[in-house]
Every structure is written in structure tokens, then in C-alpha cells.
Amino acid sequence: MGLVRVTPPQGDVIPLEELRRQVRVDHADEDDDIRTLAAGVVSFLEGDGTGLESCWLGRVLLPQSWALTLDAFPARAIMLPIGPVIAVESITYIDADGDAQEIDSEKYRLLADRLPAEIVPAFGESWPLAREEEAVITVTFRAGYAGGQELDSPPGPSAVPKSICQAIKLIVAHWYANRETVNIGNIVNNLPWAAEALLTPQRTALSRLAWSDRP
Known part of the structure; x- marks a missing residue:
């Protein structure tokens, strides 16, 4: 069995304005950094598109x-x-x-x-x-929280479970405040406790099984 992503998602799971409020920034000077942190979180949750083994959550967010x-x-x-x-x-x-x-x-x-x-x-x-x-x-x-929308019309953040959205914002804020200590390649050890508590119930049984032998 093989599983690969064919068409990547478009858009942001969390609007930039919400992320700015979460990290308490009221200017655009650090928008690129904030977007990069958010993309790193989503990439970890969804994986790199090469199969379930890379998808910690077992779910994908945008279509x-x-x-x-x-x-x-x-x-x-x-x-x-x-x-x-x-x-x-x-x-x-x-x-x-x-x-x-x-x-x-x-x-x-x-x-x-x-x-x-x-x-x-x-x-x-x-x-x-x-x-x-x-x-x-x-x-x-086609997968993601989208209802009947097309791939080029991604849903707003309300379509994604609120617990996942809140966890993403918490992780982005934590990483923003601790940028020197965060290693995105070792993200699982850099999850704030509150974010992990929000995300763990959303993990699928298959993702838990696929990650069961990870350190």
C-alpha cells in the first residue's frame, strides 16, 4: 500500500490576524516569521505528504x-x-x-x-x-475540513475543530517566545502541555499505531 499527497492545501488554517493577537504583535514586521512558525506546526500535524507515518495527527486540515x-x-x-x-x-x-x-x-x-x-x-x-x-x-x-468546498476555496478556521486551532495558536506563541530553543525537526518534544492535551484526543488510532515505535 502506498499513500501520497497529490494536491497540497491552499491558504492558512489560522488567519494571520489571529496569530498576531496570540503572540501579541500589532505590526507586520514579523509576519513572515509568524507564518513560518504556523506552517511548521501544520506540517508536523499533517506530515510531509508521504504517508501516514509522517502524519502525527492522522488528519489533514485544509482540503x-x-x-x-x-x-x-x-x-x-x-x-x-x-x-x-x-x-x-x-x-x-x-x-x-x-x-x-x-x-x-x-x-x-x-x-x-x-x-x-x-x-x-x-x-x-x-x-x-x-x-x-x-x-x-x-x-x-479529497480530504480535509471543507464541507463541499473545492480545493481552491479553502474553508475558514471554523471548519477545523476549535481544539486543533487553539493548539496551533498555543504552539506558535510558545515557539515565538522561545525561538532560540525550538528545534522544528524535533517538534514532538517542543509541544506545550496545553497544546498536547488539546491535540491528543484528535489523533486517530491509525496515527497512534504508526507512531507507536517512535522515541
């Missing part, structure tokens, strides 16, 4: 597209490791004759209210026969 590759169709449900899932964009595969095929969207259902979200065949349908080869199936899906 973005991901591609999941599989070696074979499962017996029933295709599990989508990153959430929250907004929509399935396509399911393509290589058939037994070596031809590329796309499954009609009416032949499957997205169970987005589950965590992790699942894709199952529609009533009376089953997964087709794919060629016996690695990565012959690609599921492209």
Missing part, C-alpha cells in the same frame, strides 16, 4: 487530494488512512488484460462518517478483477 495505491482489491472495504474524507475523486485499476479502467462512481459508496473512512461496493456490486501486480489500483480522494 487536499491524496492517492492511495493497492496491490489488490480487498474482500469488501477499501480503508482510507487519512481523514476526514470529503469525497472520492476516482478509483482506477489495471485489468487482467493490462488495460487501464476506471470504476463508475455509482458502483461504490463512501462511508465518510467512519474513522478511518471506507469505500464499499454498492448494493449488488463487487470489486472487479485486477491484474496481479503491485500498485495496480489507485484511489484518489
Whole structure:
């Protein structure tokens, strides 16, 4: 199984004005530094787009597209490791004759209210026969807190859980006040206790499992 980000998110999770208030800055001289700190927090929570192993939260925030590759169709449900899932964009595969095929969207259902979200065949349908080869199936899906918005129209911060937004602001403020001691590459040891308390309940079971052997 492979999982990569196809289309990165656009926009800011927390508006710059809110971040300025959090760090108690009323001028624009340090906007770039504040944005860099906020981007570092979001990058840690969401990962670098190379799979669940880099995503500490197990969730993504602003709308973005991901591609999941599989070696074979499962017996029933295709599990989508990153959430929250907004929509399935396509399911393509290589058939037994070596031809590329796309499954009609009416032949499957997205169970987005589950965590992790699942894709199952529609009533009376089953997964087709794919060629016996690695990565012959690609599921492209859209994830993030977006409702029905498009990738180029990211939601406001109200769409992201308030606990996550508050944690991001707390971490940015902590890093801003302690810039000389912060090592973004070792972020997990630089989380303020209050921020970690807000974020921990939001972590998915799959992300906890993927990070279970980390120091």
C-alpha cells in the first residue's frame, strides 16, 4: 500500500490576524516569521505528504487530494488512512488484460462518517478483477475540513475543530517566545502541555499505531 499527497492545501488554517493577537504583535514586521512558525506546526500535524507515518495527527486540515495505491482489491472495504474524507475523486485499476479502467462512481459508496473512512461496493456490486501486480489500483480522494468546498476555496478556521486551532495558536506563541530553543525537526518534544492535551484526543488510532515505535 502506498499513500501520497497529490494536491497540497491552499491558504492558512489560522488567519494571520489571529496569530498576531496570540503572540501579541500589532505590526507586520514579523509576519513572515509568524507564518513560518504556523506552517511548521501544520506540517508536523499533517506530515510531509508521504504517508501516514509522517502524519502525527492522522488528519489533514485544509482540503487536499491524496492517492492511495493497492496491490489488490480487498474482500469488501477499501480503508482510507487519512481523514476526514470529503469525497472520492476516482478509483482506477489495471485489468487482467493490462488495460487501464476506471470504476463508475455509482458502483461504490463512501462511508465518510467512519474513522478511518471506507469505500464499499454498492448494493449488488463487487470489486472487479485486477491484474496481479503491485500498485495496480489507485484511489484518489479529497480530504480535509471543507464541507463541499473545492480545493481552491479553502474553508475558514471554523471548519477545523476549535481544539486543533487553539493548539496551533498555543504552539506558535510558545515557539515565538522561545525561538532560540525550538528545534522544528524535533517538534514532538517542543509541544506545550496545553497544546498536547488539546491535540491528543484528535489523533486517530491509525496515527497512534504508526507512531507507536517512535522515541
